[in-house]
Amino acid sequence: MEPSLKTAVAAVRRDTGLPVAFAGAVDPSGRLYPITATAGCLTSVLDGLVIRSGNGLGGRVLAGARIQTVTDYLHDDGISHQYDGPVxxxxxxxxxxxPVVVDGSVRAVLYGALRTSAQLGARTLDAMQLSAQRLAFEIAVSEATARRLRAVETAALMREARTAPTRPEWEEVRIAHAELRALAGSVGDEGLRRRIDDIAARLTATAPEYERPVLTTREIDVLALVAIGCTNAEIAVRLDLGAETVKSYLRAAMRKLGAHRRTEAVTLARTAGVLP
Incomplete structure (x- = not known):
């Protein structure tokens, strides 16, 4: 999570205008986190500082899973003061x-700070909330992508070893493959897209007598979601496309495959090795 934390800390400074920002990822116990990303600090005293649930401002954020503020940290009666020295x-x-909340659990805590005593306004707090929500989304997408990658990579290895997955397992692989393509598009990660394309090529290896039609990336994305039963409207939401754009991609794919129906397009795409 470290690159994401550093990016989030930079975003906090940029979006809130606060001169200091720092953050830490909560450990698996959910009871503490070390500060591992900082920006705008004068010293290194915050680096590695372990914050425990309930202690100080950050500990209250972790315990309560909600945004918290203090106007003058060292003199605030509403928090404990274990961290007064570094502050x-x-x-x-x-x-x-x-708090950065994913699936109901606090996964990280973001901070912004001033070196003067001042009431932080609504715009600053809104910007902090937005930064936390963006990081939560990034973590959720990253973890969902990792789960699906493991599933399709395992299937690719089984195929290469000539150990075919059972029919139910293969259906799960198809679902994971379709969702993975949709997730990759949502994060715009070209490296991830290349990795998915490589795995898909291993999953869809075909005999040489089949001539693989040349479909665009988006046409394959749409077909992969059609293959798991998604409607055009659902595909539009998953891929963040307009409904007419989805129809256009689907028509183009069907034309290239020589298909007259959606289900036929999926069957022909699997036969040609375009889909697993």
Whole structure:
């Protein structure tokens, strides 16, 4: 999560205008986290500082799973003061902490801070919330992608070893493959897209007598979702496309495959090795 935390910390400074930002990823126990990403700090005292649930401002954020603020950290009666030393050395006064919540669990805490005592306004708090939500989405997509990658990579290895998955297992692979393509499009990660295309090629290896039709990436994305039973409207939502655009991709794919119906297009795509 480290690259994501560093990006999020930079975004906090940019979007809130606060001069100091830092963050930490919650450990698997859910009870503590170390500060591992900082920006705008005067010293290194925050690096590696372990925050425990309930302690200080960040500990309250972790325990309550909601945004928290203090106007003057060292003199605030609403928090405990185990971390006054590092906060004092960084000369931090007004601080906001926002939880990064994924599937109901706090996965990280983002902070923004001033070196003066001031009430943080609604726009600043909204920007913090948005930064936390963006990071939560990124974590959720990354973890979902990793799960699906493991499923399709296992299937690809089985195919290469000539150990075919059972029919139910293969249906799960097809679903994972379709969802994976949709996820890759949502994060715009070209490296991930290439990895998926490589795995798909291994999953869809065909005998030489089949001439593989040349379909575009989006045409394959649409067909993969058709293959798992999605309607055009559902495909549009998953791929963040317009309904007419989905229809256009589907018509183009059907024409290239010589298909007259959606189901026929899927069958021909599998025969030609375009889909698993």
């Amino acid at each position: 004092s050395r960084e000369r931090l006064r007004s601080i906001v902490g926002a």
